[in-house]
Amino acid sequence: MLSEGQQTKEKLVENLRSPQIRQALGSLPSAIAGDWFNDVLANFQLDTASEKVQEAIRLGNMILAFLESVMESVARK
Numbered sequence: 001m002l003s004e005g006q007q008t009k010e011k012l013v014e015n016l017r018s019p020q021i022r023q024a025l026g027s028l029p030s031a032i033a034g035d036w037f038n039d040v041l042a043n044f045q046l047d048t049a050s051e052k053v054q055e056a057i058r059l060g061n062m063i064l065a066f067l068e069s070v071m072e073s074v075a076r077k
Contacts, residue, residue: 032066040066046073 006015013022031040041048046069048054053072056065 029063033062037062041069044070046070
């Protein structure tokens with residue numbers, strides 16, 4: 001989360017373009033699709049209880065399950 005003084009669209013874009021974030025985002029798909037799915041969800045404090053998330057997991061689409069979890073988390077806030 002960005003500090004209060006940095007919570008602007010410009011600062012968000014600047015941070016998302018940083019080499020550190022780009023590297024982390026580059027490795028995220030393999031972590032989600034691999035053996036680290038539950039660890040990634042726990043790290044982001046995401047819930048897998050919803051029907052959409054469970055369906056994606058049943059289908060073996062872990063990236064979709066992760067994205068559904070993120071969207072539901074955002075919708076709750």
